[in-house]
Amino acid sequence: MKKRKYKMIEVNRQGEVWVFAEQYEGSLGEVPLELLGRGRLLADKLGVKLSAVLAGNKVDTLVDELAAFGAEKIYHVENTDLAHYQTISYTKVLCQLIEKHKPQIVLFGATAIGRDLAPRIASKMRCGLTADCTDLQIEDFTEPRTKEVHSNLLQQIRPAFGGNIIATIINYDRWPQMATVREGVMPMPERNENAKAEVVKETVSISPEDLAIKILEQHREAKKVNLKASRIIVAGGAGVGSKEGFKHIWDLANALGGVPAASRAAVDLGFIDHDYQVGQTGTTVRPALYIAVGISGAIQHTAGMSDSAKVVAINCDPDAPIFGVANFGIVGDYTQVIPKLIKAIREKA
Amino acid sequence: MAYNIVVLAKQVPDTKAVTGKAMNDDGTVNRSALPAIFNPEDLNALELALQIKDDNPGTKITMMTMGLPSACEVLRQGMYRGADRMILVTDRRAAASDTLATSYILSCAVKKLGKVDMVICGRQAIDGDTAQVGPQCAEKLDIPQITYVQELLDLKDQTITIKRSVGAGWEKVQCQLPVVLTVLDTANIPRPVAARKMMKFKKAHSAMELAKADKADLADALKAKGLLIEEWNLDHIEADLQWCGRDGSPTKVNRIQSVVLAASGHKKIEPTEQGLRDMIHELIEDHTIG
Ligand SMILES: Cc1cc2nc3c(=O)[nH]c(=O)nc-3n(C[C@H](O)[C@H](O)[C@H](O)COP(=O)(O)OP(=O)(O)OC[C@H]3O[C@@H](n4cnc5c(N)ncnc54)[C@H](O)[C@@H]3O)c2cc1C
Ligand SMILES: Nc1ncnc2c1ncn2[C@@H]1O[C@H](COP(=O)(O)O)[C@@H](O)[C@H]1O
Numbered sequence: 001m002k003k004r005k006y007k008m009i010e011v012n013r014q015g016e017v018w019v020f021a022e023q024y025e026g027s028l029g030e031v032p033l034e035l036l037g038r039g040r041l042l043a044d045k046l047g048v049k050l051s052a053v054l055a056g057n058k059v060d061t062l063v064d065e066l067a068a069f070g071a072e073k074i075y076h077v078e079n080t081d082l083a084h085y086q087t088i089s090y091t092k093v094l095c096q097l098i099e100k101h102k103p104q105i106v107l108f109g110a111t112a113i114g115r116d117l118a119p120r121i122a123s124k125m126r127c128g129l130t131a132d133c134t135d136l137q138i139e140d141f142t143e144p145r146t147k148e149v150h151s152n153l154l155q156q157i158r159p160a161f162g163g164n165i166i167a168t169i170i171n172y173d174r175w176p177q178m179a180t181v182r183e184g185v186m187p188m189p190e191r192n193e194n195a196k197a198e199v200v201k202e203t204v205s206i207s208p209e210d211l212a213i214k215i216l217e218q219h220r221e222a223k224k225v226n227l228k229a230s231r232i233i234v235a236g237g238a239g240v241g242s243k244e245g246f247k248h249i250w251d252l253a254n255a256l257g258g259v260p261a262a263s264r265a266a267v268d269l270g271f272i273d274h275d276y277q278v279g280q281t282g283t284t285v286r287p288a289l290y291i292a293v294g295i296s297g298a299i300q301h302t303a304g305m306s307d308s309a310k311v312v313a314i315n316c317d318p319d320a321p322i323f324g325v326a327n328f329g330i331v332g333d334y335t336q337v338i339p340k341l342i343k344a345i346r347e348k349a
Numbered sequence: 350m351a352y353n354i355v356v357l358a359k360q361v362p363d364t365k366a367v368t369g370k371a372m373n374d375d376g377t378v379n380r381s382a383l384p385a386i387f388n389p390e391d392l393n394a395l396e397l398a399l400q401i402k403d404d405n406p407g408t409k410i411t412m413m414t415m416g417l418p419s420a421c422e423v424l425r426q427g428m429y430r431g432a433d434r435m436i437l438v439t440d441r442r443a444a445a446s447d448t449l450a451t452s453y454i455l456s457c458a459v460k461k462l463g464k465v466d467m468v469i470c471g472r473q474a475i476d477g478d479t480a481q482v483g484p485q486c487a488e489k490l491d492i493p494q495i496t497y498v499q500e501l502l503d504l505k506d507q508t509i510t511i512k513r514s515v516g517a518g519w520e521k522v523q524c525q526l527p528v529v530l531t532v533l534d535t536a537n538i539p540r541p542v543a544a545r546k547m548m549k550f551k552k553a554h555s556a557m558e559l560a561k562a563d564k565a566d567l568a569d570a571l572k573a574k575g576l577l578i579e580e581w582n583l584d585h586i587e588a589d590l591q592w593c594g595r596d597g598s599p600t601k602v603n604r605i606q607s608v609v610l611a612a613s614g615h616k617k618i619e620p621t622e623q624g625l626r627d628m629i630h631e632l633i634e635d636h637t638i639g
Contacts, residue, residue: 123488128599162364332620
């Protein structure tokens with residue numbers, strides 16, 4: 001079989017904003033819904049439709065869900081051969097639809113599936129792709145040399161270089177503008193039960209060579225914690241000193257109705273499970289309150305929590321960088337501070 | 350059975366070592382102020398290749414990197430551990446390539462090698478953390494990819510079985526060779542260099558390295574000993590220039606900001622009962638806590 005070539009997409013201002021509706025065994029995770037939230041803002045700014053691409057086997061039940069979270073149009077591909085995600089078959093679906101409908105923006109979650117799929121599509125469509133974005137905006141871009149203005153481009157904003165810099169990436173000539181978006185950084189939109197979407201049924205024929213991978217076994221572990229959904233997080237670092245010391249963290253979290261979390265150093269020292277790690281290689285959180293206990297505030301840690309509405313830092317070193325991102329700073333030994341804090345909470349001031 | 354394996358390895362600035370000194374005033378990173386290292390997950394890719402070679406005598410591992418002549422160091426590092434051949438893909442016209450152009454160039458170079466059974470990459474490179482080059486090479490080569498490789502379960506004739514990690518879980522998958530694999534850092538522990546091999550291959554150099562050291566005349570002697578690192582440019586690999594370098598790269602950098610933590614000027618709370626009570630009171634007042 002000869003490799004199928006797809007037509008490249010040129011700049012088209014009427015193109016829709018698309019969200020890839022990743023699903024696993026017929027259920028959507030949070031990621032596509034988060035993407036719809038941000039997609040809504042982008043589509044409104046551009047004055048175009050927000051659409052979702054839904055592919056799978058017996059996934060029609062998800063149509064209402066996608067509509068409720070903001071999709072105005074849903075491209076729906078049903079095929080028994082799409083029951084399990086596979087790189088090549090799903091690449092075919094997306095490329096065929098992109099070539100036909102010419103969206104201007106396509107967003108994917110930066111999940112195991114999104115990061116496997118999106119680069120393959122970008123390579124086939126010969127378009128750009130920015131990985132792991134933490135923010136997306138629409139803005140004009142003036143080319144410094146020619147002064148040519150490219151209006152309303154997708155600004156793909158992401159940390160790079162180990163989190164030491166923030167880069168804004170654009171693509172102005174070869175479209176669609178594609179990005180994978182990190183989980184948990186876009187706020188979840190409100191659910192609107194009454195919203196309806198136009199459903200466009202599409203067929204894509206899947207041949208045996210599109211199913212090059214045989215999936216012998218699949219296991220999904222339910223995540224033990226859901227840091228992203230927590231309003232209050234109490235995070236402990238290496239400074240907590242021991243697993244026993246971490247009991248203070250759990251106690252404070254419980255007193256506040258929140259959940260515990262940790263820096264990577266605390267995870268590496270075995271104080272708590274990796275699922276609880278916040279930061280660049282852990283979860284990105286944006287709670288209403290983040291209490292950092294015995295955490296120095298390394299950039300890789302703050303990258304995952306600096307969007308918290310309020311930050312309280314407890315550290316015995318008055319020069320710890322964590323105070324630089326804190327709203328309230330408490331200089332002291334946590335073993336002294338936390339019991340007093342719990343007492344104050346119980347008394348409700 | 351013997352296999353032909355290509356390991357794609359990248360030389361990267363050690364982003365863990367970024368300090369104030371490594372940042373330029375305009376917020377960009379001064380790469381030359383950082384040590385250049387073997388991209389960590391590419392060592393896991395190499396280790397997987399070496400384990401396959403251990404179990405399948407006759408297997409040949411080609412180390413390939415695209416970069417500046419200084420990137421030869423990762424090729425030598427590969428030889429110290431047991432690789433068989435070194436290829437540096439280097440060309441001024443490849444500068445400013447994004448992941449799409451990089452994978453196009455690397456795939457042209459891989460094609461030039463003839464029959465290859467496995468192309469093994471790291472999951473991602475620490476300078477960009479994109480994890481795109483592996484899958485994009487697979488597409489350019491028109492072969493399947495298995496990303497997030499955790500463990501090689503079986504390799505028989507032309508069939509490979511892999512356990513891959515998918516965030517919250519894992520799966521066992523199987524496919525026919527050829528395939529592109531991208532390997533996780535948790536997959537294995539890279540072996541150290543072998544002293545003997547190091548003694549031998551530290552003398553390996555590319556023609557450009559020799560020229561720079563004013564030793565161009567040594568090229569033939571090195572070649573005779575199998576110590577001349579092959580240098581391929583875009584013409585050698587028959588790459589179409591429109592897909593290379595800046596022209597071949599759809600993504601452009603608009604802005605770079607160095608991360609300066611929001612020096613918000615925090616409120617200092619005394620670690621006394623009264624101080625803490627006041628803070629809790631404030632947090633209740635503004636509805637942060639209930
Ligand atoms: C590629 C990469 C990715 C990374 N990803 C992450 C990530 O996702 N998340 C993450 O957190 N880190 C990450 N890191 C690691 C990060 O660089 C730091 O090493 C880590 O965050 C440090 O954790 P820490 O603050 O708990 O420990 P330390 O830096 O050791 O700080 C401990 C702090 O505790 C204080 N302390 C000690 N005793 C007490 C006490 N009794 N009471 C109060 N305070 C006390 C000390 O003053 C100190 O400030 C990553 C690093 C790299 C290179
Ligand atoms: N310039 C390069 N030379 C060789 N291999 C590369 C190069 N760039 C990327 N790779 C390979 O592709 C993987 C993913 O890189 P990246 O997409 O940049 O995160 C790396 O771990 C390498 O195996």
